[in-house]
Amino acid sequence: MPSQTLRYAYFPGCVAQGACRELYQSTAALTQALGIELIELKKASCCGSGTFKEDSQLLEDTVNARNIALAEQLNLPLLTHCSTCQGVIGHVDERLKESQQTNPNYFEQVNGLLKKEGCSPYRGSTEVKHLLWALVADYGLEELQNRVSRKLAGLKCAAFYGCYLLRAQTHIPYDDPLEPESMENVFRTLGATPIYYRGRTQCCGWPLSSYATTQSFKMAGSHIQEALDAGADCMVTPCPLCHLNLDSRQPEVEKVIGKTLGLPVLHLPQLICLALGISPQQLGLDRHIVSTRPVLEKLGF
Structure with a gap:
């Protein structure tokens, strides 16, 4: 501690x-x-x-x-x-x-x-x-690793940073805004495997969704498909607005791009809590639009 x-x-x-x-x-x-x-x-x-x-x-x-x-x-x-x-x-x-x-x-x-x-x-x-920075810089990944009771071995996680966390501020002392690694380092700490893909630092499309819905959903669909093509079991985001466009609207995204996706999208605290042995029921994983069951089954829950 x-x-x-x-x-x-x-x-x-x-x-x-x-x-x-x-x-x-x-x-x-x-x-x-x-x-x-x-x-x-x-x-x-x-x-x-x-x-x-x-x-x-x-x-x-x-x-x-x-x-x-x-x-x-x-x-x-x-x-x-x-x-x-x-x-x-x-x-x-x-x-x-x-x-x-x-x-x-x-x-x-x-x-x-x-x-x-x-x-x-x-x-x-x-x-x-941000909570991510607090965990990495204040709590520390070594301390976090000491608290892991259920390693997420075999789970392939694709980070979706989005834009605001990385590029809204002039100075970010905790990560590289162009080539970030903080979420991937958290994944490794939990025993999971990070997946890299082109769209992980790009906009999810949420800001466009109220006036350019088709373009917004095409952006989201492109990111999700890239993560799937790279072998991801799930996408993990530190932003609830990204989560809305990537998870809540994924069925609508599928209709726009004409493809079935079905990629679970987790909030960062949910993923970490699973590695700490906290039950999925406590984490609201049943509230997601895209079922998180494949993730839980892969982890043996």
Whole structure:
């Protein structure tokens, strides 16, 4: 175990509390099993998933400055398990920290709006960190390996990073945004075999789905087919929005591309929990649209 209990201000986001409730469920199971303490930010608001700035950059910055300030009040890093939330909030944090030095008038404008609403000011005193980064950088893969009780031997996992986790921020000290390895390293730690394919760092198509549905589904279908062709038993993603396009909409994707796919798509905490010996029932694996039964059968559940 780490020398002291890891504590985070937990920003679960919207999707994990709604359409992907199993992510919320499995994150709770994972952090409890590892002894990580999460203090949920009940008063936090939606990050906007990148849409607020289409109307106003000031709106996106102010809404998310408030979210970060809630974590700052606790003197804790803000932890999210959503790549989109990481990308949006992390980028706002990065931009506002820079504006403290280069554009103090804008920085004060954001805090002026927060003060007007009775909110605590943004200070730029903490960090926005995805669950993946917390596991790799704070908890440590060696410690995680010590907790594995059921190795995922023989399971071939295809990571789907998506775009926000890797490229929304200017500085990511935990991985290479063009050639990432953090998820593959987690897979190896769990005893699984990582599968590499071209689309693992590309967009899932979700941002296009509301106005260019066919193109969105073609993108998702291309990624899933590439993973299947590379021999994957499942796809694993750190983003619930990617999960929606790759799992929940996979039957619709199949109709658009005219192919049967049937590739299970797991949330990252679900995969890790299986290796920690946590039962599939606790992880909401029965909530997926594409059945996860082939994965569980291969692992002997």
